[in-house]
Amino acid sequence: MSEDQNDAQLEVCMGLIINGGSAKSFAFEAIKAAKNNQFDTAIEKLKEADKYLIEAHNVQTQMLKNEADGKSADISLMMVHAQDHLMTAITFRDLAGEIVDLYKKLDSKK
Template structure:
């Protein structure tokens, strides 16, 4: 049981860390686009996507355990981790739209 708790804690921390990294990268993408640095903006969006993929993989492991009948205790930390991921996904989506808008404004201004 202690091993399962440690595995779950690792997965939860992976969600929090990767969610935070994704959101930070998405914000950096917006800031780069605002300066007209679209190569950096595109790379930061890819970095955000990679962090979200890592988070998704951690989440999938927990869902697989649950589907196999190994019920996981839902803790406040786990709820916080899920909230982190959902916010990061939403922020990443909006960042992509904002970067596209800055690109359009830049193109129209030339």
């Protein structure tokens, strides 16, 4: 892999990590808001998390398109870490949505 290709792949990896981390942070903020019965804020935080996950998904889609076109990326430890980081963020976002819903249900029973 050339230095330019390596730099490009590192940039992709960092984009996945940054977007995944931002999504996870917003999802965590949504849980905190719901815990304090701030449900409108919680929903907004989940929407923010979704925006970052969409950005990361777009990067992944481009990588898949490139591979389908015969331009596959080298699998590096950084790429594995980036994908792992993103998948954890997606799972956390999904769980945060469920927790926000649970707090809403608990609040409605008061």
